[in-house]
């Protein structure tokens with residue numbers, strides 16, 4: 001996609017857009033929440049639907065001229081139902097956090113109780129962090145991962161639910177490398193008489209493809225974002241049983257949002273159609289195979305991984321044992337210099353600050369989209385090792401950077 005029309009009217013923005021396109025082409029995106037959507041999704045997202053107001057839902061809008069918006073939104077809804085097997089789907093949330101907000105608004109009153117995973121153990125800001133509206137509006141208690149195994153401490157969660165008496169239990173995580181046992185969390189929520197919200201933002205694509213177990217049909221509410229492993233237009237989604245449909249829809253609009261971003265909903269519809277193709281199942285399987293190859297190779301190279309490996313699209317390395325002098329931020333910055341882009345992350349039992357934590361989170365969804373298989377991913381693990389082993393070795397970094405350039409040429413993007 002060229003930016004010549006932007007360049008005519010706004011060269012500064014055109015330069016930044018072109019540079020971002022180049023950056024994505026020339027670097028290895030290993031931020032676990034990122035992906036590269038298809039040109040079809042990109043085209044849908046830049047459509048004239050950006051001009052349209054369509055408050056309401058298909059067939060029941062507050063504005064005229066919504067017939068094409070209706071068609072697009074209904075396609076997104078129908079395809080999402082097919083992908084995840086949900087009774088009711090709302091595709092209007094602007095983001096995963098807005099999707100979570102819709103559930104809280106629908107089911108909780110201010111002061112009600114949320115039980116969720118600690119942020120530093122892999123949770124999310126919108127699950128009750130004090131800096132987020134959730135932490136400011138609701139009473140929050142948190143469960144942890146087992147510090148020895150790195151797996152969710154399901155028994156601790158059950159005990160916490162018993163004593164805290166939450167109104168909602170939140171599962172689904174941002175930095176958790178293992179498959180989630182939804183039924184065990186549901187049992188704890190049931191025993192406490194609480195709702196259960198599973199936020200599958202990171203694993204939407206893996207769940208849709210059947211390579212991670214699905215919480216749909218087990219839990220009350222499933223939320224997610226639509227641009228991570230599912231690789232569709234940017235935004236959020238809520239899924240629930242028919243009994244909650246009216247509450248959720250009113251909570252998204254008019255409760256939490258005004259006009260839906262119809263151009264993004266078009267991107268969701270197009271991406272969901274792509275995910276219904278058999279090729280998407282192979283893609284999701286390869287994401288996990290790549291992640292496991294990455295985990296194995298990093299461990300062979302001496303890295304210590306939270307939970308000792310991965311079942312999904314990400315690995316979380318705790319640098320404290322393997323590289324005690326190197327923080328996650330040091331590693332992130334040195335790797336960015338050579339064109340490997342990932343993020344520093346807190347790890348269970350974190351002893352540093354969230355701004356300069358002890359771990360790195362490394363994901364495979366975007367590289368898998370570029371066509372990387374296990375052999376190439378193992379080589380990337382070796383490149384990561386060379387840099388993290390010697391973050392100030394300029395000669396080593398120059399050699400790695402050269403190899404990253406070759407790899408990005410070998411696996412072109414747009």
Ligand code: DSN
Pocket residue numbers: 032033096124174
């Ligand atoms: N920012 C996303 C992530 O990186 O996990 C979650 O919202």
